[in-house]
Amino acid sequence: MNGRREITISPTTRIEGHGKVTIVLDESGNVADAHFYATEIRGFEYFLRGMEADRLPFIISRICGVCSTAHITASVEAIESIYQTEITETAKRLRELLLMGQIISNHSLVCYFLTLPDFWFPLEEDSSKRNIFQIMRERPDVGRRAIALRSFGARILDVIGKREVHIFSVIPGGIINPLKERERVELLKEAENSYAIAKEALAMGKELFDKNWADFKKAGDYRTHYMALTKEDAVDFYSGNIRIINSEGGIVSEFTAQDYMEHVEEKIYPWTYAKFAYLKVLGWPEGIVQVGPTARINVNRRTTTEVANKEMQEFKSKFGRPAHITILLDYARLIDLMYAVERAREILQDSNVTRTDTRVKVEPKGGRGVGVVEAPRGTLAHEYVLSNDGRLDQLKLIIPTQINNQAINLNVKDAATEFIHHGEIKPGLLNRIEMVIRAYDPCIKCATRQAGEKLVVEIRNHRRKILTIL
Amino acid sequence: MKVSIVSLTCCAGCVSSFLNAGDALIEILSGDFEIVYSPTFIDLKEIPNVDLAIVEGGVRTKEDERLIREVRAKCRTLVALGLCATHGGVTSLGNILSLKNLLEKEYSLIDTTKLPELEDLMYPICNFVDVDYYIPGCPPMPFLIVHTLKSIVSGKQPTRHQSVVCTECHRKIVPAKLDRLYGIYEKEADPVLCMVSQGFVCLGSLTREGCGAPCPRAGFTCFGCRGPPDSMMYRSRDMYAFLVKVIASRTSIPEETVKEELYRNPFVFHTFIFSRFERFKARDRVV
Numbered sequence: 001m002n003g004r005r006e007i008t009i010s011p012t013t014r015i016e017g018h019g020k021v022t023i024v025l026d027e028s029g030n031v032a033d034a035h036f037y038a039t040e041i042r043g044f045e046y047f048l049r050g051m052e053a054d055r056l057p058f059i060i061s062r063i064c065g066v067c068s069t070a071h072i073t074a075s076v077e078a079i080e081s082i083y084q085t086e087i088t089e090t091a092k093r094l095r096e097l098l099l100m101g102q103i104i105s106n107h108s109l110v111c112y113f114l115t116l117p118d119f120w121f122p123l124e125e126d127s128s129k130r131n132i133f134q135i136m137r138e139r140p141d142v143g144r145r146a147i148a149l150r151s152f153g154a155r156i157l158d159v160i161g162k163r164e165v166h167i168f169s170v171i172p173g174g175i176i177n178p179l180k181e182r183e184r185v186e187l188l189k190e191a192e193n194s195y196a197i198a199k200e201a202l203a204m205g206k207e208l209f210d211k212n213w214a215d216f217k218k219a220g221d222y223r224t225h226y227m228a229l230t231k232e233d234a235v236d237f238y239s240g241n242i243r244i245i246n247s248e249g250g251i252v253s254e255f256t257a258q259d260y261m262e263h264v265e266e267k268i269y270p271w272t273y274a275k276f277a278y279l280k281v282l283g284w285p286e287g288i289v290q291v292g293p294t295a296r297i298n299v300n301r302r303t304t305t306e307v308a309n310k311e312m313q314e315f316k317s318k319f320g321r322p323a324h325i326t327i328l329l330d331y332a333r334l335i336d337l338m339y340a341v342e343r344a345r346e347i348l349q350d351s352n353v354t355r356t357d358t359r360v361k362v363e364p365k366g367g368r369g370v371g372v373v374e375a376p377r378g379t380l381a382h383e384y385v386l387s388n389d390g391r392l393d394q395l396k397l398i399i400p401t402q403i404n405n406q407a408i409n410l411n412v413k414d415a416a417t418e419f420i421h422h423g424e425i426k427p428g429l430l431n432r433i434e435m436v437i438r439a440y441d442p443c444i445k446c447a448t449r450q451a452g453e454k455l456v457v458e459i460r461n462h463r464r465k466i467l468t469i470l
Numbered sequence: 471m472k473v474s475i476v477s478l479t480c481c482a483g484c485v486s487s488f489l490n491a492g493d494a495l496i497e498i499l500s501g502d503f504e505i506v507y508s509p510t511f512i513d514l515k516e517i518p519n520v521d522l523a524i525v526e527g528g529v530r531t532k533e534d535e536r537l538i539r540e541v542r543a544k545c546r547t548l549v550a551l552g553l554c555a556t557h558g559g560v561t562s563l564g565n566i567l568s569l570k571n572l573l574e575k576e577y578s579l580i581d582t583t584k585l586p587e588l589e590d591l592m593y594p595i596c597n598f599v600d601v602d603y604y605i606p607g608c609p610p611m612p613f614l615i616v617h618t619l620k621s622i623v624s625g626k627q628p629t630r631h632q633s634v635v636c637t638e639c640h641r642k643i644v645p646a647k648l649d650r651l652y653g654i655y656e657k658e659a660d661p662v663l664c665m666v667s668q669g670f671v672c673l674g675s676l677t678r679e680g681c682g683a684p685c686p687r688a689g690f691t692c693f694g695c696r697g698p699p700d701s702m703m704y705r706s707r708d709m710y711a712f713l714v715k716v717i718a719s720r721t722s723i724p725e726e727t728v729k730e731e732l733y734r735n736p737f738v739f740h741t742f743i744f745s746r747f748e749r750f751k752a753r754d755r756v757v
Contacts, residue, residue: 011509013509013510013512013513013514014509014510014511014512014513015510016482016510041530041531041588042479042530042561042564043561043564043567046564046567047563047564047566047567048563051737052653052735052737054653054654054655055693055735055737055741058693059560059737059741062481062483062559062560062608063481064481064482064483065480065481065482065483065484065485065486065487065609066481066482066483066486068481068483105486105490109486109489113489113511114510114511127513127514128512128513128514130513131511131512131513132511133499133504133505133511133512136499140500143496143499144496147489147492147493147495147496148492150489150490150492151490151492151493154490154492162684162685162687162688162690163684163685164487164490164612165483165484165486165487165490165609166483166608166609168685168688168690169688169690171654171655172655173655176688176689176690177688177689359658362655364655431513434513
């Protein structure tokens with residue numbers, strides 16, 4: 001045969017931020033190894049040292065423009081745990097509402113703009129057509145609904161967060177401005193409208209899922225641990241304990257946010273700018289764990305809202321407790337979206353949310369603290385050490401994509417193994433690999449940034465000489 | 471009009487902001503505006519020749535540099551979207567560390583045959599290519615992006631915002647008597663009084679208008695995410711001395727004390743514009 005070879009896919013398209021995939025083939029032309037890498041780096045962990053705690057939350061949220069609300073909330077929670085501040089119920093409601101706004105705007109983007117085209121167009125079609133703009137041309141109503149749903153999420157962020165991307169109203173001590181009654185009524189009206197759209201999205205998603213299930217279910221089936229926030233066995237994005245379950249569904253451990261860093265460890269590899277996170281007690285690589293929409297369903301028994309709960313029970317009985325198949329992430333994300341819309345509506349229906357006690361006074365001091373929230377892609381944690389004069393001494397961020405990193409790599413290897421035998425590559429490899437990556441909706445921006453190389457598949461020999469370009 | 475959307479080193483917030491435009495977005499997309507290349511939305515391999523290229527993000531790696539040159543060669547009009555592209559953005563705070571330091575600290579193992587090499591600093595794109603329109607902001611407001619793109623599509627010049635955020639802020643400048651400056655979390659802001667008059671370090675007086683002043687309006691300080699206004703685009707104007715004078719005159723705190731307080735925090739102004747920025751090129755093109 002022709003020795004060890006390497007296949008490269010770059011950049012991976014239709015995900016937020018861009019990565020690169022390398023598949024290494026052994027002497028007989030079978031898959032020996034596969035890597036998904038992040039090729040970006042910005043260095044937030046270094047240049048933020050010495051920053052005043054005052055300015056930290058709204059600057060650190062610049063890590064990611066897609067999930068900045070989760071970052072600023074986790075950041076403020078970490079600072080509040082150092083200051084030992086207890087915020088008011090109203091502020092808690094508003095923060096949860098902001099997180100729901102973010103889930104709605106993010107998930108509507110991912111579901112409609114990034115993953116829907118895979119289900120909408122059969123895999124074999126012309127790849128340049130497989131995108132949301134083509135769907136919008138064929139079915140303008142679907143496009144309008146997608147944008148209306150996203151706008152609702154953005155509206156929540158704009159009204160309460162005061163900006164649509166990179167909100168700043170979440171501050172240590174609460175929320176900067178109370179919600180006005182007029183704004184609540186306006187948002188509630190939009191919430192009713194979005195509720196109908198989300199239901200339609202769910203029905204459409206399920207129908208498309210059923211149609212493609214037989215073909216897609218082969219891609220990725222990894223039995224790992226799962227981790228998510230839980231509050232009385234129900235899904236929660238803002239408060240509660242962190243629970244870890246094993247691949248059989250048994251609870252391994254449950255702990256509070258402050259203990260988070262004792263359970264999770266990071267690892268670096270020379271071939272990627274994104275770090276890996278794993279469970280400390282199990283070690284590397286046994287401690288591989290997944291977070292995100294499927295994990296949220298696997299870890300919890302129920303949701304507090306009606307429609308999402310019904311869908312969740314249906315999901316569980318159809319796909320198992322826990323469900324493992326990778327592509328189910330796309331399904332689970334729709335249930336997340338439904339939950340977020342229902343929960344946002346529920347919060348807005350209660351007029352107590354307009355109370356004006358949104359802020360308490362904080363007493364700055366030094367120390368160590370952790371903030372944990374559920375970001376769209378899974379559990380997000382910020383840990384800070386502040387000096388006595390209020391500056392940042394150390395920080396550690398564990399970002400969902402880091403946690404899922406190893407699972408993504410294993411899935412890529414799986415998909416590659418399915419499509420490559422004895423050096424022969426079956427058609428459809430490229431999109432299948434991208435689809436499993438896309439299902440995780442990895443946010444490389446969060447873990448780091450993009451290198452935009454041409455999307456080609458190169459096959460190289462062991463001396464890195466190019467043999468063929470697909 | 472064929473359009474490409476390209477991301478370099480950034481957080482993807484600027485394109486998110488564009489997608490938040492709602493009905494205006496639908497209006498743009500249904501007009502003469504065909505997005506033909508965008509790794510975020512479209513599975514296209516090669517960068518095609520286009521009429522309009524929208525670039526978010528700045529240049530942190532050699533790969534970014536190669537990409538931005540290729541994009542420039544393949545488009546007629548190039549729009550730099552967001553502060554990372556126009557001024558270097560928040561990532562340019564990394565310029566306080568040397569590249570060697572940055573890599574040694576954590577990424578000492580990096581294999582550069584697999585990953586793109588880093589530039590010595592984070593640069594805005596105008597240091598490498600000619601830019602036709604600059605839309606600063608972290609991120610720019612959806613209406614600003616929509617207005618600029620609509621103008622370009624219809625062949626008109628977009629409105630330029632040359633003055634400072636204070637012109638769009640409702641707050642009243644009333645000289646006050648204070649003994650010290652305040653952190654934004656230390657006290658609640660008065661709803662009508664100028665933020666500086668209350669002792670907060672608000673950068674509105676040296677930040678470009680065009681955003682509608684959402685931050686000071688909500689009782690937060692402006693933190694300068696639109697970059698400097700036209701008057702500050704010349705090196706002769708010292709932002710630091712200017713702000714010291716503004717704060718001192720509105721709070722009656724002695725200039726020396728203000729200086730000392732501001733020195734304590736090195737990140738006050740340069741949070742978003744720390745990189746080397748070729749101002750003379752950008753002067754009349756910032757929207």
